[in-house]
Amino acid sequence: MTEQVVSLAWRWTAETSSDGAHRFCGIRVTAPPGEIGDPDAWAVVGLVQGAIDDMLKKLALQPVLHAAAGMGVATLFAGLHAWHSEGLRPAFAAADANPRSYFALPEATELFDAEEAYLVRSCATGARLLWCDYATKEVREVAVDFDACLAGWRAVRDAIGQDDRAVIKSR
Numbered sequence: 330m331t332e333q334v335v336s337l338a339w340r341w342t343a344e345t346s347s348d349g350a351h352r353f354c355g356i357r358v359t360a361p362p363g364e365i366g367d368p369d370a371w372a373v374v375g376l377v378q379g380a381i382d383d384m385l386k387k388l389a390l391q392p393v394l395h396a397a398a399g400m401g402v403a404t405l406f407a408g409l410h411a412w413h414s415e416g417l418r419p420a421f422a423a424a425d426a427n428p429r430s431y432f433a434l435p436e437a438t439e440l441f442d443a444e445e446a447y448l449v450r451s452c453a454t455g456a457r458l459l460w461c462d463y464a465t466k467e468v469r470e471v472a473v474d475f476d477a478c479l480a481g482w483r484a485v486r487d488a489i490g491q492d493d494r495a496v497i498k499s500r
């Protein structure tokens with residue numbers, strides 16, 4: 330993995346239903362050289378905000394997974410995908426870690442169906458974002474700022490209930 334830290338960008342659209350009773354949103358995350366999220370997927374804003382809150386709580390408790398430091402992207406992604414495998418089970422136990430604390434997409438929404446991304450803290454501020462490109466099925470990885478990633482999701486959570494369109498970039 331290259332050590333150059335990339336800036337992530339969250340693109341979202343939110344609209345109120347014609348009867349004014351509900352708000353729906355779509356979210357994509359740009360992680361050069363790719364994008365995560367279906368541009369045609371929509372979900373209820375309140376459900377997405379709750380899923381983001383749940384994800385942020387889990388990510389904030391994530392310990393550094395030292396065993397992941399020397400792993401290649403494909404091996405680490407496969408291990409996180411099937412965390413119960415022999416390879417990473419001892420590492421999770423040693424770190425007293427919940428494997429869900431590495432999930433980098435809000436769960437239980439239609440926005441990221443069939444997509445996986447993991448945020449793995451590599452030190453106090455640095456992290457590796459790993460995801461499987463939906464179109465090519467290729468596992469990708471970029472270095473990101475851990476806190477900036479969480480701040481980006483917080484900004485999206487707050488913004489989707491207010492405006493209709495925006496792009497939020499991490500630093």
